[in-house]
Amino acid sequence: MNGAPEPLALAPVMADALARWLDSERATRGRSDHTIRAYQGDLLAFLAFLGSYHGAPALPATLAGLTQTDMRAFAAAERGRGLSARSLARRLSATRSFIRWMSDRHGFDASKALASRGPKYTRSLPRPLAPEQAEALLDITADTHPEAWISARDVAVLTLLWGCGLRISEALGLNGNDWPLREALTIRGKGGKERQVPVLPTARDAIADYLRLCPYPLEADGPLFRGARGGRLSQTLVAGVMRQARQVLGLPPTATPHALRHSFATHLLAAGGDLRTIQELLGHASLSTTQVYTGVDDAHMLAVYRAAHPRA
Template sequence: MTGPPLALAPAMADALARWLEGERAVRGRSAHTITAYQGDLLAFLSFLGGYHGAPALPGTLTALTQTDMRAFAGAERARGLSPRSLARRLSAVRSFLRWLSDREGFDASRALSARGPRYRRSLPRPIPVDQARAVLALAGTRHPTPWVAARDAAVLTMLYGLGLRISEALALDGEDWPFGDTLVIKGKGGRERVVPVLPVAAAAVGEYLRLAPWSPSPGAPLFRGVRGGRLAPGAVQQAMVSLRQSLGLPETATPHALRHSFATHLLAAGGDLRTIQQLLGHASLSTTQVYTGVDDAHLLAVHRAAHPRR
């Protein structure tokens, strides 16, 4: 049985800070990702301190083995960490060990050879086309204040029509308006992408701005809360809860599900994965490929329901 986690030694804390800074500056990791990585490594290094009875040092990591990695994985699973979260945590640990082994000149292959847990990546749950249209149509009528209702409809239209993350839509500022044929979006890790702007999306935003008590201005948020500050994601999520209850939609019908629906409906209409990857701002095609599973699931459902030999 291991003792309580021990504080990081200064040398270890310095190495961790240097690695995190490299991930941020060189690899362009977002602040959210850096925070997650820091938590992952603190959990790992604190575990090693308790497991071996002494603070982990850069030099002592040279002796890490598969047994150490398996013990850490077992402890995390015992704490209730899901296989998916554990896989991400181990991935961060491996990245740090690779960086440290290159910096310190040691062989980390014994620790790196430990296999992570297997997990099934859950499929996105898109909203059918007719339900997505119903959500957007109803959104503009749900709030008693007309400009707030128009704002909610505009934001949700941006998620479904342009495939934006909710954070990306709410990060837009006054200088981004009026929209042209395309819009430059800054996504995860500071990566920029260009997305086409559908006329219906521009019209929805224009209607919101026509009714809103504020005019768009440089440096000010495009989408505002009732007090004039930048609109919070929670307000959009709450609006979607109301819409879903009115339309009898499942709890999986969230604002982010509209982004999933954008990708899935494009794929079903003949869009290719590379284009959809660029539109969504995915760093890896493997992330986008999950939508092929959604499409396959739909095809299987249709086949089973309609095939004459069922």
């Protein structure tokens, strides 16, 4: 027992409003399931805070009376619980969107609450692998598993992530009818947005090697990448493959499957790729998201310079 009060139950009218807002975000803005779950947690935390703050379950009238002071109190409470500035910024953004949506439907002025600002935070730079590290990763993976087809599968998946810049969910979401891969692969990414991703011959060859060894038949509506028992390969297993390989190679914990996507972007930028093209290949909605890779490239060049000129 820590003495903290039990959170008040969510009022039915607010539970219904939250469900309808989440449905709206999913339908009209194309939010992913992951984002919807995050938003749901954000709003439940906010409504629970309001219930505790006012001593009664939050209602539409509670939202109508919100001020900047209330929003600052919520932000302070969340930071006090250890929420990072970045997570708090997203939580406040979701909260303001919900309040704006409620104000449109219930006809109240939410300008005081919406005037509150989220915390500033420094976007952390991605941690890509160097080209030679990525190559060593594939070499190690090719000899890791006693089952040859599983090793070939793992190499094919990691090659797709590095060579095409796919998200792990996008790679594992491919089905049999996506094979054979053409010059460009149509990927449905976050929010259901489609993009065209060029496919390198190396990636196509790696998948062909895997399919040649795979004991399971390739079915049009079945998974392209299968687990040991024939089901769709899970992200957890791929993360385990990366963890095992990075331990052998002495790579940092940041060497995750997603780091291969970062590597794709930074290696393309270093080779002269322009940001707009990289944005399209990665499926970023905003160019500002892609621009973070210019910081990675600058940091890499500075590290090389300092290594060559220790007194600099």
